[in-house]
Amino acid sequence: SAVISQKPSRDICQRGTSLTIQCQVDSQVTMMFWYRQQPGQSLTLIATANQGSEATYESGFVIDKFPISRPNLTFSTLTVSNMSPEDSSIYLCSVGGARNEQFFGPGTRLTVL
C-alpha cells in the first residue's frame, strides 16, 4: 500500500487568509485526488491532479478558491484561498493503488475563525 503524508496535520487560521496543504506519497503515482470532509459529513472530491497538466475540478469547486500544484509524481499541494469559516473541514489527499485500491492520507484538519 502507498504511504501518504500530509502537512500540516491541523491548523487554525483567520478568515481571509490562505493555507497550503502538502501531500507526499512514497511512490510515483499518476493521479492524486483531493477530498474535503465538512464536519459530520461525508467526503466530497474537490479535484483530480495529474502531473504535468491542470487539475480537473468537480462541480462546485473552482481553481481560484482551491489552486492545486502537482510538480512531480510524488507530491501535490492544495491551497485553500481567502478562507471563511465554511472552509473548516478535513482535507484529505488520496492515490490509487496497484490493485485498484484507493489510499488516503491522514488528513489536514482546518479550522477557520
Add this chain to the structure above:
Amino acid sequence: AQKVTQAQTEISVVEKEDVTLDCVYETRDTTYYLFWYKQPPSGELVFLIRRNSFDEQNEISGRYSWNFQKSTSSFNFTITASQVVDSAVYFCALRFGGAQKLVFGQGTRLTINP
C-alpha cells in the same frame, strides 16, 4: 447517476453483538469497484476492502465479512462479535467506469458500548 446510500446514520450496540452496515449503490456502468473504509475519531480513512463488479464472492477477514449482491445493488458489511475498538464512522464508496475518483455514501456512525 452514480450514487451510494447508507441508510443507517447511527448504530449503537453492546459489545460482542453482531452488526451489519448496509450499503446500496447506483451505477449504469458494468465495471465498477466498491469500497469500505473505517474512519476512527482520529480522522484518518482506513481502507478495509475493495470489490470489483465481476466478483460476487463474499469475503471474510477475521471478524469482518462482506456480502456483495449485484441483484440488489448492495454491498453490506458485517462485524461479528463487535468490540469497542470497532467504534468509528464507516463509509461505503463507489468507483465507476475508468475514473479513479470515489463517490462516498453518507457514512454510518457505529458505537460499540462495553
